[in-house]
Amino acid sequence: MNTLWTDDARGACRMLPAHEPAGARGGVRVRHAHAHAPASRAVAADERRVDLHAHTVVSDGTLTPAQLVQLAARKGLAALALTDHDHLGGIDEARREGERLGVEVLAGVELSVAHRGEDVHVLGYLVDPREERLAARLAQLRVERAARGRRIVERLQALGVDIRLEDLPPAQSVGRPHVARALVDKRIVSSVQEAFERWLGDGRPAFVPKAKMDAAEALALVHGAGGVAVVAHPGLLSERRYAIVRELAALGLDGVEVEHSRHTSEERRRLRELARELGLVETGGSDFHGENKPDVDLGYGHGGNVRVTYDVVTALRERAAARR
Ligand SMILES: [Zn+2]
Numbered sequence: 001m002n003t004l005w006t007d008d009a010r011g012a013c014r015m016l017p018a019h020e021p022a023g024a025r026g027g028v029r030v031r032h033a034h035a036h037a038p039a040s041r042a043v044a045a046d047e048r049r050v051d052l053h054a055h056t057v058v059s060d061g062t063l064t065p066a067q068l069v070q071l072a073a074r075k076g077l078a079a080l081a082l083t084d085h086d087h088l089g090g091i092d093e094a095r096r097e098g099e100r101l102g103v104e105v106l107a108g109v110e111l112s113v114a115h116r117g118e119d120v121h122v123l124g125y126l127v128d129p130r131e132e133r134l135a136a137r138l139a140q141l142r143v144e145r146a147a148r149g150r151r152i153v154e155r156l157q158a159l160g161v162d163i164r165l166e167d168l169p170p171a172q173s174v175g176r177p178h179v180a181r182a183l184v185d186k187r188i189v190s191s192v193q194e195a196f197e198r199w200l201g202d203g204r205p206a207f208v209p210k211a212k213m214d215a216a217e218a219l220a221l222v223h224g225a226g227g228v229a230v231v232a233h234p235g236l237l238s239e240r241r242y243a244i245v246r247e248l249a250a251l252g253l254d255g256v257e258v259e260h261s262r263h264t265s266e267e268r269r270r271l272r273e274l275a276r277e278l279g280l281v282e283t284g285g286s287d288f289h290g291e292n293k294p295d296v297d298l299g300y301g302h303g304g305n306v307r308v309t310y311d312v313v314t315a316l317r318e319r320a321a322a323r324r
C-alpha cells in the first residue's frame, strides 16, 4: 500500500494511507525518511519509479549499458542500478547516457556467494567502481568464469554437442546464459530454458560449478568499496531463505530485495516483516536480462508485479553514509 508519513503531536511517526496508482501491483514500500517536516505537514514519499536490479551485455543481459539506460528513460524511470554479475564495467557508459537522458545511474554489482551449501546472490550498491580491492577480486572472478565457460564447452563437446568457444556471444563476464544462447543460435535447443534443462542447469550433464566467495568476504568487499550489501531475490533460495537472511544480517547485511519479478506476494510480505524486524532496507528490482528473460520488463517486472520508488535509493544512500 502507498503510504505518507507524518508526525503526530508527540513527534512520533504514523502512517497515512494514500492513493494507490491504477494498475500498480505489489505494494510500494516506503522507507521512513528521518528528515521530518514540521508537525501537521505531511511529507509525501518520493514515488518516482526506479529499478535497482538490471543486467547488460557486460554480464548476461542482451542490451548494452547505453541501450539499457535508453529503455529506462522510455519507461520513465528516475534511477537505475546496473547490477551485472562480477562486473562494474558498464557503469561509465551507462552514466554518460544517463546524464544525457536524465536517468540517475547507480553503481551496482551482483556477487555469487557460497553460503552453507547454497548459491546466494548479494547485490553491492553505491560502490566506488575504482576501489582497488573490489576491482581486483572481480577481475579474478572473471578469469575463473572464463575458465568455467571453456570447461562447459569442452564438456558439451565430449557429450557430442557441436559447439565451439567461438560460437558464444561476446561478453566481458561469461556465464551459462551465453552458452545457452549459442545452443539456441545453432538450433541445438529451441530455447534458453531448454538449454538449462537438458545440459547446463545444476546437476545436468554439462554443469560445471562456479568458484564463489563466502558471504563475509562479499560483505567486506562491498563495504570496503563504500557500498551497501543487499541479499538478492531470497524467494529463489531454499526453504531456509528466511534463516539465511538472518544469518547474513548478523554478518552486516544492509538490505533485502523484497520486490522481485519471481517473488510471490506471500514471500514479499514475510521478507518485508523480516527486514523491519532486523532493521534492513527494503529494496527491489525487476532483475531485467533483456531477451534472456523476455517475460521480465525493466522497471515493471513480470506482468507489472514490481514497483520500486526513489525512497529506496534515499534509504540506501543514508545507510551507506552511516557506514562511512
Ligand atoms: Zn541473481
Ligand SMILES: [Zn+2]
Binding pocket: 053, 054, 055, 083, 110, 287
Ligand atoms: Zn540479477
